[in-house]
Amino acid sequence: MMNPVNRATTGGISIRNLSKAYGATMVLKDTSLEIEPGEFTVLLGPSGCGKSTLLSAIAGLETVDGGSIHMRGEDVTHVDAARRRIGMVFQSYALYPNMTVRGNLSFGLKVAKVSRNEIAWRVDRVAELLQITALLDRKPAALSGGQRQRVAIGRALVREADICLFDEPLSNLDAKLRTEMRMELKKIHRTLGTTMVYVTHDQVEALTLATRVAVLRGGVVEQYADPRTLYEKPETMFVAGFVGSPAMNFVRGRFVAEGQGALHTADGIRLSLAGYPFRKPPVAGDEIILGLRPEATEFAPASAFAAANPVEIALIEPMGADTLVWLKLGEQMISVRVPSDRAPSPGDRLAITFDAARASVFAADTGLRC
Amino acid sequence: MMNPVNRATTGGISIRNLSKAYGATMVLKDTSLEIEPGEFTVLLGPSGCGKSTLLSAIAGLETVDGGSIHMRGEDVTHVDAARRRIGMVFQSYALYPNMTVRGNLSFGLKVAKVSRNEIAWRVDRVAELLQITALLDRKPAALSGGQRQRVAIGRALVREADICLFDEPLSNLDAKLRTEMRMELKKIHRTLGTTMVYVTHDQVEALTLATRVAVLRGGVVEQYADPRTLYEKPETMFVAGFVGSPAMNFVRGRFVAEGQGALHTADGIRLSLAGYPFRKPPVAGDEIILGLRPEATEFAPASAFAAANPVEIALIEPMGADTLVWLKLGEQMISVRVPSDRAPSPGDRLAITFDAARASVFAADTGLRC
Amino acid sequence: GRKDDGRPVAEVIHSWTSGGESAAIHEIVAAYEKRGGRWTETAVTGIHAGRALAISRIAGGQPPTAMQWAMSRAVQDFGKQGVLEPLDARARREGWQGRYSPYIYRQMQANGHIVMEPLAIHGGNWLFISRQALDAIDAKPPENWDEFFDIAARLRAKGFVPLAFSGEAWTQTLVFYNVMLGVGGKAFYRRVMDRHDASAVSSPTMRRVFDIFGRLRDEVDAGVSSRTWNAASGMVIAGKAAMQIGGDWTKAEFIAAGQQAGRDFACVPTPGTRGAYIIYGESLVFPLGRGDRGRAAREMLLDVLNDPALIQRFSAKKGGVPARLDVQPIHADACTRFAAETLADPDSPVPNGLLAWDSDTEGELRDIIAQYWVRSLSTDAAIRSMAKVIHDAA
Amino acid sequence: MTPAMASRGGIGGRILLYAALIVLALAFAAPLFVMVATSFKTMAEIRQGSIFSLPHQIDLSAWRDAWSHACTGAYCEGLKPGFVTSFQIVVPAVLGSVFLAAINGFALARWTVPHADKLAAVLLLGAFVPYQALLYPIVHTLGLFDLYGTIGGLVLIHILLGQPILTMIFRTFYAALPHEIVQAARIDGAGFYRIFFQLILPLSPSILVVAAIMQTTAIWNDYLFGLVLGGTGNTPVTVLLNNIVNTETGEARYNVNMAATLLAGLPPLAVYFLSGRYFVRGIAAGAVKG
Amino acid sequence: MRREGGYSAGPGLILVPAILLVLLTYYGSILWTIYISFTDSNLIPNYRLVGIGHYIRLWSMDRWHTSVANMLIFGSGYIVLTLLLGGTLAILLDRQARGESIFRTIYLYPLSMSFIVTGVVWQWLLNPSTGVQQFVRDLGWQSFTFDWIGRPDRAIYTLVFAGVWHASGYVMAILLAGLRGIDPEIWRAARIEGIPVWRVYASVVLPSMRATVATCVVLLVTHVVKAYDLVIAMTRGGPGTSTDLPAKFVVDAMFERGNVALGSAAAVMLLLIVAAALVPFYLYQRRQPK
Ligand SMILES: Nc1ncnc2c1ncn2[C@@H]1O[C@H](COP(=O)(O)OP(=O)(O)OP(=O)(O)O)[C@@H](O)[C@H]1O
Ligand SMILES: Nc1ncnc2c1ncn2[C@@H]1O[C@H](COP(=O)(O)OP(=O)(O)OP(=O)(O)O)[C@@H](O)[C@H]1O
Ligand SMILES: [Mg+2]
Numbered sequence A, B: 001m002m003n004p005v006n007r008a009t010t011g012g013i014s015i016r017n018l019s020k021a022y023g024a025t026m027v028l029k030d031t032s033l034e035i036e037p038g039e040f041t042v043l044l045g046p047s048g049c050g051k052s053t054l055l056s057a058i059a060g061l062e063t064v065d066g067g068s069i070h071m072r073g074e075d076v077t078h079v080d081a082a083r084r085r086i087g088m089v090f091q092s093y094a095l096y097p098n099m100t101v102r103g104n105l106s107f108g109l110k111v112a113k114v115s116r117n118e119i120a121w122r123v124d125r126v127a128e129l130l131q132i133t134a135l136l137d138r139k140p141a142a143l144s145g146g147q148r149q150r151v152a153i154g155r156a157l158v159r160e161a162d163i164c165l166f167d168e169p170l171s172n173l174d175a176k177l178r179t180e181m182r183m184e185l186k187k188i189h190r191t192l193g194t195t196m197v198y199v200t201h202d203q204v205e206a207l208t209l210a211t212r213v214a215v216l217r218g219g220v221v222e223q224y225a226d227p228r229t230l231y232e233k234p235e236t237m238f239v240a241g242f243v244g245s246p247a248m249n250f251v252r253g254r255f256v257a258e259g260q261g262a263l264h265t266a267d268g269i270r271l272s273l274a275g276y277p278f279r280k281p282p283v284a285g286d287e288i289i290l291g292l293r294p295e296a297t298e299f300a301p302a303s304a305f306a307a308a309n310p311v312e313i314a315l316i317e318p319m320g321a322d323t324l325v326w327l328k329l330g331e332q333m334i335s336v337r338v339p340s341d342r343a344p345s346p347g348d349r350l351a352i353t354f355d356a357a358r359a360s361v362f363a364a365d366t367g368l369r370c
Numbered sequence C: 001g002r003k004d005d006g007r008p009v010a011e012v013i014h015s016w017t018s019g020g021e022s023a024a025i026h027e028i029v030a031a032y033e034k035r036g037g038r039w040t041e042t043a044v045t046g047i048h049a050g051r052a053l054a055i056s057r058i059a060g061g062q063p064p065t066a067m068q069w070a071m072s073r074a075v076q077d078f079g080k081q082g083v084l085e086p087l088d089a090r091a092r093r094e095g096w097q098g099r100y101s102p103y104i105y106r107q108m109q110a111n112g113h114i115v116m117e118p119l120a121i122h123g124g125n126w127l128f129i130s131r132q133a134l135d136a137i138d139a140k141p142p143e144n145w146d147e148f149f150d151i152a153a154r155l156r157a158k159g160f161v162p163l164a165f166s167g168e169a170w171t172q173t174l175v176f177y178n179v180m181l182g183v184g185g186k187a188f189y190r191r192v193m194d195r196h197d198a199s200a201v202s203s204p205t206m207r208r209v210f211d212i213f214g215r216l217r218d219e220v221d222a223g224v225s226s227r228t229w230n231a232a233s234g235m236v237i238a239g240k241a242a243m244q245i246g247g248d249w250t251k252a253e254f255i256a257a258g259q260q261a262g263r264d265f266a267c268v269p270t271p272g273t274r275g276a277y278i279i280y281g282e283s284l285v286f287p288l289g290r291g292d293r294g295r296a297a298r299e300m301l302l303d304v305l306n307d308p309a310l311i312q313r314f315s316a317k318k319g320g321v322p323a324r325l326d327v328q329p330i331h332a333d334a335c336t337r338f339a340a341e342t343l344a345d346p347d348s349p350v351p352n353g354l355l356a357w358d359s360d361t362e363g364e365l366r367d368i369i370a371q372y373w374v375r376s377l378s379t380d381a382a383i384r385s386m387a388k389v390i391h392d393a394a
Numbered sequence D: 001m002t003p004a005m006a007s008r009g010g011i012g013g014r015i016l017l018y019a020a021l022i023v024l025a026l027a028f029a030a031p032l033f034v035m036v037a038t039s040f041k042t043m044a045e046i047r048q049g050s051i052f053s054l055p056h057q058i059d060l061s062a063w064r065d066a067w068s069h070a071c072t073g074a075y076c077e078g079l080k081p082g083f084v085t086s087f088q089i090v091v092p093a094v095l096g097s098v099f100l101a102a103i104n105g106f107a108l109a110r111w112t113v114p115h116a117d118k119l120a121a122v123l124l125l126g127a128f129v130p131y132q133a134l135l136y137p138i139v140h141t142l143g144l145f146d147l148y149g150t151i152g153g154l155v156l157i158h159i160l161l162g163q164p165i166l167t168m169i170f171r172t173f174y175a176a177l178p179h180e181i182v183q184a185a186r187i188d189g190a191g192f193y194r195i196f197f198q199l200i201l202p203l204s205p206s207i208l209v210v211a212a213i214m215q216t217t218a219i220w221n222d223y224l225f226g227l228v229l230g231g232t233g234n235t236p237v238t239v240l241l242n243n244i245v246n247t248e249t250g251e252a253r254y255n256v257n258m259a260a261t262l263l264a265g266l267p268p269l270a271v272y273f274l275s276g277r278y279f280v281r282g283i284a285a286g287a288v289k290g
Numbered sequence E: 001m002r003r004e005g006g007y008s009a010g011p012g013l014i015l016v017p018a019i020l021l022v023l024l025t026y027y028g029s030i031l032w033t034i035y036i037s038f039t040d041s042n043l044i045p046n047y048r049l050v051g052i053g054h055y056i057r058l059w060s061m062d063r064w065h066t067s068v069a070n071m072l073i074f075g076s077g078y079i080v081l082t083l084l085l086g087g088t089l090a091i092l093l094d095r096q097a098r099g100e101s102i103f104r105t106i107y108l109y110p111l112s113m114s115f116i117v118t119g120v121v122w123q124w125l126l127n128p129s130t131g132v133q134q135f136v137r138d139l140g141w142q143s144f145t146f147d148w149i150g151r152p153d154r155a156i157y158t159l160v161f162a163g164v165w166h167a168s169g170y171v172m173a174i175l176l177a178g179l180r181g182i183d184p185e186i187w188r189a190a191r192i193e194g195i196p197v198w199r200v201y202a203s204v205v206l207p208s209m210r211a212t213v214a215t216c217v218v219l220l221v222t223h224v225v226k227a228y229d230l231v232i233a234m235t236r237g238g239p240g241t242s243t244d245l246p247a248k249f250v251v252d253a254m255f256e257r258g259n260v261a262l263g264s265a266a267a268v269m270l271l272l273i274v275a276a277a278l279v280p281f282y283l284y285q286r287r288q289p290k
């Protein structure tokens, strides 16, 4: 498993103008994505946006209607899945029902004529890693949901392919195990340099694991960037709203040119954008949207602020370490994350502050970052 | 859906000394749980601990080997699932493959002889809520994983039963949708007063949704308490380690009676426990474990502290808003969560500080809170 | 549809289903319906199916008015079980004793009662020879087995398969009995078949029978085992084979193929059997217990069958000779005329296997003969087994 | 299996696949060819020629005879009269037996039936009794209830005799269905019958087709019970066919026999062909994970 | 197979009368047959007990021994080859071939044809002077010999040919129905692992259809045990008694040889043999993790 074999340069994937439809439903639309060798790419996007479909196309399990896929520098668009030399974890597990866990893990290796000793060694290694050693002699029907998922991951890992595809591999695991597995996957990725393409809904997974995250929306890649950039400088409102949990707050209003620019909402609230690094400042009067991260927003006692933007606490959601405080800013709702011990009480009247340099501003019509 | 019918007092569940084995595997062991009418109980526990089994037993889908289940004050241990009047979402969706989404949603209502109009109305309502209106005429095979899951949830909600069981209903949804659904469920729960039993792996879900959380371990309820108590005063080390993400750090050492008590680790680090509200202080020399939440731990430049507990940065995990900093405390690893903008650089030497009043201390032998 | 219009309904089970047979039974149907009755039938070919039907219906309490049954020991056993209607009164009234040859009259009785009415007689010891083949070697039909094998050799030289034969066990048995009759003569044949004399089986004569029967294996072709007797006839008709041994029903195949007795083929007694007639009887029996309606139908049917002209027409279409001595065959061809002449001698009838043995013994003997034919049994073993079976049966 | 899988193995694989399918089809059809060819020959040609040769000229008289002229007893009306009777027997008997077995199979596989395993095993043992051994008691019993000689009695017997094997087939099939689906329906408050009719039956087209094929074949081709229990006047096609074909001492007309057999085999063949589209449907594909 | 823990009265209501009736039919008849086997019934059944004489005679008969031995030879050949061929056909059709419906009908057609006549065709085909042997010789291979049907030591195998030809379609249909129920994701997973298609069938698909395969085996065993039409149509038990089978023995004894008691004894023995063979199978089935 952990053989320090350097495969880092072998597993690049290049997806060019892929399209795919199920009947009338266009699922992938001219999708392109360059995955460098050794990269850990996470596909992120709302349910039904085509993540699994894209993954299947990369794996060669679905024919595509147009475009091409290159792997390791070769065109594999019409190469059979079996010859793409990849590992894959399925969203529905797809374990072999008649085989024990051990059988599931070793079947592919046996077919590939890996020596008995090597098989035993690799299976044991992976089983230990995934904490399924005790289950090795059970059949899938006698496993819980999470246990099945671990076996499915094991089946992909045990192959030691230089490209590995994962479709929500950790979604049925508990938090503890998920954290552990996440770290293990990261370690594996580092050690082996395997190229990984990973579908997940989990923000934390996406941001911690990925070298780059591709955000998909309706089969189109909206942004493909490293996690930090994605989080801090989302290119579109969709990305901004989708990445990050709790989600970014949006405040809608008109751009006014006072000072270094400000936002006036319909209900008369004014927020200064002083310090925001505009790429191309909007025209005064344009409708814009200000995006504020809940953790990059703070509040102060209301008195300290202008009467123009008083806020009211609408709902308080405790989330363990932190608490999410929902505020009403005029007619719009804004969430602020505070450490649980500093949570305000319901009914308190406050005002919010934020650092415009860490905010995002989007044009309301295009949804693009200004 | 949102009819303000008050069923708050009707749906209590009382589980008494339940036991269940699959062959030689004891899955539930003398499990008891009192769920008050209108309560939102989350079952939390590691994969394979018996959550789904317990839920199935409540639903009447698995016979039990011993114990009893009461619902709405009546003994239903031997009542057929069909007559327990509950809604349920399955971990494996279990959609009716031969029916369209609309058929899936309306089947139970048709069985219950709900009028046509009422069915149409309820189905539309739920479909809208779950954003599956566009999918109503598709069959399950043509849905993505997340879409299937939403249909499964819809099927349970549309019945408006006074008891609703959920087995990881949101695990395949994206973060945005998950947050929305979470809030919707909470709203539904508030409006209808439905008793809900909810299995999840997601800490955030558990802590935000539950009125009480039952932590299961190997079929045994370790702690059954409201989220805050569970998070702040875990009764056992298992609960402490399991709840909270990133997980609580454990520092192992011996109790010494200096000052108000302190912990000495094997590699010579001393941590003062001054201010910890011991229930029954351990005997000096006892092995104890100190539990520190990553967010309740901070660090300061190393110089400000005694040379006895210097720490070294081992790994930095950026997680969007926050960054998880892994420190080496002697031979033990400790994680500290800091806002991403205050993250230290790798290689920095620091020392940690914490508030003993917010820490937890466990006896190493029993794992129980001291 | 079971219309009930008050007419006596004759429910008959029979197995006369081929073209000629059908025409024959239709004579009876027409006469019966003319008399005012209604005819329903279950026609079934195949001895197993017929028996299964008949016995299960009797055992199940649903007997038919009448059923066809080959004249055999089995029917006598049947009669002894008390399930057949005694026809004694009618037999007396209509003078049946004088109507049938004594041999046949004997076979009609069980427990001292008359229990069957024979309609037509078939002979089982015929040799059919293709004229074309005989002409090719310029020979006359063989009168004994030496001549037979001599002719066979010459036929083979001319490219004919000397003997057309089938793989059906009952044809093997039939030919075996033919050889037994031809080699041993009537006396020996009766010693075995009538008196069930096991010592006859162990005699040198029987060994010779087996030898000659065995030599026939050399006169047939390779495909014999999976052939039916009809297909064997087809070989003769097509000029591939020269001779066939069988019952007079074989003739129907030749006729159906447009051939004429005497002109295209000859029918002579199997070698050594001139003056003897292995007798097969087509007859009806009348199970007990159908209530008044059943009795009326039965009596009407028996009345109809009393008509000599009907019997004459029936036998003609059936291809045999009338069982009644007082009825002459019509449209007789060379074969039929010859059969009638032979039968005129009251000493000519000898039993076929069914008449000689109870069905169980008959079956066991058939197994032995069939196994001998395919060389699964040696002559010694076959004789030993046969002796034992006959000893047990006696 | 998804259509995408079809591309597996490329053009070469496809050619091999079709080659195998066609070669096997030819092998299977060889006896059929002999039968069809023979049915169009005259008897003279059959006696002379090779069984593999094509007819010199198409002679339809055998088909005509088989359909409406061949003798089957006192009457010479061919197979025609038997078809009505056979349909009267086959349609209710196939529907009844398949339906009953499907219900029983489902109940035994997926429902709490005490000692279901043993019950199924005991039931199955029945399938090994040669039917001939059942004949007398069945005739006797049917007689007691006045069902002897009626189509109803015959249908009843076919329904009963089909149960052991059919029940086993359905039980096996239903045991493999994802059980969460049934559970979900129970949660939805559906009872046994509703689950069966609205959920299970729609999921079973392929196995229903298998069962229907088995039963249609068995009952259409049944000879023994049709003969013995049908009584007079209820003569199914097979009994007529047997009477046309089988002869102990009558002449044999192979062309008519072949034509008759082919004719008699048409209805089941039509069932096989028409059932095709239901076969193609898989079950449950993708509705369940794990 | 996990069974729901329900307590619904529904299935009980349908199961009880239906299954009771089936059991009554079979087991009533079996009991009757057992009784008759101890009587002196000959041509028609009677109820005079005579003891176990018929069993003693049965086991002293060469023909019975031959029948039982033949059943084993025929049965193993028939079952193995039918499963192989039927399985192959099912797999070929499962590969998404065009014209599946036509191929399926061709493979199934033997089933629809009455054996009464197809038996004659097989006889012709196997007959050295008219069939395959002659055909090949006419093609120029003069020394080609295929005369098994006439050889007492080989004829039993010709029954296997005809039987396999007749029943492969059955097995194909049942297995195909099972194959259509396999989770398509399994195929995808196997493709990723680069597992050859045949290997997936052999190691994953067929083993997970074990119950379905077992159903086929049971079905084929019932065919073997009941094999009567086949022998009658093909060889009538010959040459000699070399292709005799127990079912034919039973029918011969009961209906041709007027020895109902002996036939009943043989039927009872046959059932005992089957039961003995089924018990281990049943235990094996039960031992499987559900
Ligand atoms: N049919 C079965 N036979 C044997 N063991 C089983 C069976 N079903 C479940 N188990 C075992 O019972 C235990 C509890 O299973 P259960 O499905 O209740 O777990 P869970 O808590 O829901 O886990 P997860 O979070 O992974 O879904 C597991 O260890 C599992 O392996
Ligand atoms: N067989 C099919 N026929 C028709 N539409 C399909 C089919 N399979 C998927 N789709 C549709 O294609 C779209 C993309 O599906 P896909 O499974 O790729 O989504 P996804 O991004 O993986 O979603 P999820 O996160 O919910 O798993 C969905 O809208 C889905 O409904
Ligand atoms: Mg997906």
Ligand SMILES: [Mg+2]
Residues within 6 Å of the ligand: A144, A145, A146, B051, B052, B053, B091, B167
């Ligand atoms: Mg679970």
